[in-house]
Amino acid sequence: MGLEDLQHNFLTGTLEGFVKWARAASSWGANFGLACCAMEMMAAGAASYDLARFGMEVFRASPRQADVMIVAGRVSQKMAPVLRQVYDQMVEPKWVISMGVCASTGGMFNNYAIVQGVDQIVPVDVYAPGCPPSPETLIHAILTLHQKIRTGEITRRGSGRSGAGIHLESPTSRPPRRISVS
Amino acid sequence: MSFFKGFAVTGKLPFKPRVTVQYPEEKKPKAERFHGRHVLNRYEDGMEKCIGCELCAGVCPARCIYVRGADNPPHDPVSPGERYGFVYEINFLRCIHCDMCVEACPTEAITESKLFEFSFVNREDAIYTKAELLVDDEGNPRQLPWEDWKPGDERNTSAWVRATSPSGAASLEGRPLWSAELGFGVRAPERGQSDPSSADYPAENDLSLREMVPGQLRAVHVSDRRPERGRSGPAEGDG
Numbered sequence: 001m002g003l004e005d006l007q008h009n010f011l012t013g014t015l016e017g018f019v020k021w022a023r024a025a026s027s028w029g030a031n032f033g034l035a036c037c038a039m040e041m042m043a044a045g046a047a048s049y050d051l052a053r054f055g056m057e058v059f060r061a062s063p064r065q066a067d068v069m070i071v072a073g074r075v076s077q078k079m080a081p082v083l084r085q086v087y088d089q090m091v092e093p094k095w096v097i098s099m100g101v102c103a104s105t106g107g108m109f110n111n112y113a114i115v116q117g118v119d120q121i122v123p124v125d126v127y128a129p130g131c132p133p134s135p136e137t138l139i140h141a142i143l144t145l146h147q148k149i150r151t152g153e154i155t156r157r158g159s160g161r162s163g164a165g166i167h168l169e170s171p172t173s174r175p176p177r178r179i180s181v182s
Numbered sequence: 183m184s185f186f187k188g189f190a191v192t193g194k195l196p197f198k199p200r201v202t203v204q205y206p207e208e209k210k211p212k213a214e215r216f217h218g219r220h221v222l223n224r225y226e227d228g229m230e231k232c233i234g235c236e237l238c239a240g241v242c243p244a245r246c247i248y249v250r251g252a253d254n255p256p257h258d259p260v261s262p263g264e265r266y267g268f269v270y271e272i273n274f275l276r277c278i279h280c281d282m283c284v285e286a287c288p289t290e291a292i293t294e295s296k297l298f299e300f301s302f303v304n305r306e307d308a309i310y311t312k313a314e315l316l317v318d319d320e321g322n323p324r325q326l327p328w329e330d331w332k333p334g335d336e337r338n339t340s341a342w343v344r345a346t347s348p349s350g351a352a353s354l355e356g357r358p359l360w361s362a363e364l365g366f367g368v369r370a371p372e373r374g375q376s377d378p379s380s381a382d383y384p385a386e387n388d389l390s391l392r393e394m395v396p397g398q399l400r401a402v403h404v405s406d407r408r409p410e411r412g413r414s415g416p417a418e419g420d421g
Contacts, residue, residue, distance in 0.1 A: 048210075050202045101244070104275040104308075108244040119305075127302040131278035134298060139205050140330060141301035148303065 023067070023093060024146040026055040030066030030090060032083065035073025037100040037132040044135035054142060063089040068145065069122070070138075074102035075115040087122045095149070097141050098124045100132050107131060206330075215342045217279035218297045220272055221323045222315045223290060224364040230260050230316065231291035231361070234267035238283035238292055246276035247283060267291075270312035275305060281342050290360045295323055296338040299330040321365020344371045 029051075033041055045051045045059065060066040063086045075083055087096070098118050101107035104127045106116035118124060125148060128141035203210050212218075223231050234251020250269040260266040283292050302308045307328055318324050322336040347355035355371075362368045 048201050048203055049205060053202075053204075101274075101276055101278055104305075105273070107276055108278050110245060125303065127275055127305070127308065129274045129277070129300065129302065129308060130298065131280075136205050136209060137298050137301065140299050143206065144301045144303065144328075 020150050024149040027067040028065060029056055029059045030063050030069040030086065031059045031061045032069050032086065033072045034075060034079065035102065037072035040132045040135055040138060041070055041072045041099065044138045049135040049139060056142065064091055066090055068095045068097060070097045070099050071103045071118045072099040074109055075118050076113050077115060080115050080121050084121050095125045095145055096122050097126045097128060097145060099128045099138060100130060212296050215340050216296045217281055217340055218295045219274065220292055220315055221295050221317055222270060222292055222312065224317055226362045226364055226367065228364060229262055230266060231289045232267040232270060233261055233263050233289055234265045235288065237286040241282045241286040243280060243282065244276045244278050246273040270315060271309055272315065273309045275308040284342055290343055293343050294340040296340055297323065297329065297331050297335060300328055302328060317364060321363055344369055
């Protein structure tokens with residue numbers, strides 16, 4: 001019959017698709033603007049780019065209502081425990097976008113005061129390059145995250161180096177056209 | 183009656199032009215000297231321009247470039263001259279796109295394109311190797327699996343190198359002082375100060391600024407037509 005190859009039975013497979021669709025279509029952001037990247041994050045939420053098209057128009061100031069933490073800006077050593085606490089207060093499932101080079105690697109601030117990469121503190125799912133990333137680059141990162149939510153597992157989390165425990169196959173075998181907003 | 187004033191504001195809005203750019207389908211026009219991801223250029227005969235001098239790595243404030251030079255093999259040289267860059271890596275999670283490497287490069291080997299649509303799911307992807315940065319045989323940048331730009335965008339290079347009046351001398355305006363590129367020849371200089379209509383090529387799917395606001399541009403004597411494609415070198419008799 002070939003049924004032994006099925007990873008899920010029909011009912012939960014459909015339910016899983018529904019849950020992933022719901023999560024990707026309304027992933028609310030936690031407000032974590034730290035520096036100039038936050039300006040671009042605000043611009044992405046404003047009228048000319050309008051994150052509401054992706055169900056992300058609300059940036060929650062309370063971490064318990066947020067799904068995606070967009071770390072926008074350089075994270076100083078003093079801010080690091082705060083950031084970790086905000087991340088811990090968020091409810092599962094939760095994702096992190098590291099926006100800009102300062103949050104991703106420290107960028108040009110290679111010194112004692114800045115955390116050299118926010119992935120030392122919280123597990124990061126998507127990195128958006130740029131200094132600061134334009135709203136379009138941020139939306140690209142958000143769409144990458146949405147695709148990651150839709151193609152990943154819904155339950156297995158916290159394994160491996162990547163934040164959500166979701167591993168896309170290999171970086172080079174991914175199809176080039178990733179953005180398909182439906 | 184002030185109660186209804188708010189409704190009046192809301193009621194007017196459907197008749198105003200919509201400002202939202204539907205990003206993944208269409209893009210805003212980019213600035214003339216937009217700093218996107220880097221490309222490593224080649225000469226028209228296919229030789230690499232990079233000579234491995236490591237000036238870009240030295241000037242980089244974010245220390246994101248790693249270059250190593252090596253002697254050219256005498257029978258099969260990679261670049262004209264003695265040396266070539268045999269390792270060239272840029273970490274795009276450190277690069278701040280300041281374009282100081284472009285200014286430092288003595289051979290215009292590294293320039294910036296207007297490609298910006300990329301995001302990474304792991305850090306290894308962010309380190310671009312020389313094979314990924316180098317332009318292909320047509321002179322266009324290679325599209326990597328995690329980049330989402332559309333066909334036509336790769337022709338858009340940043341005009342920083344081809345800036346109006348190199349060295350700041352007004353007498354040099356419109357004269358190309360750089361070497362030819364593979365696939366493009368000597369690109370037209372950016373002559374924004376005297377002739378804005380000779381700006382860089384707009385990509386096929388970009389709405390250029392002159393198409394979005396033609397009325398305002400005509401008021402300042404700017405043509406609302408697109409510049410011609412495939413033009414190389416400054417046109418005779420204008421400027």
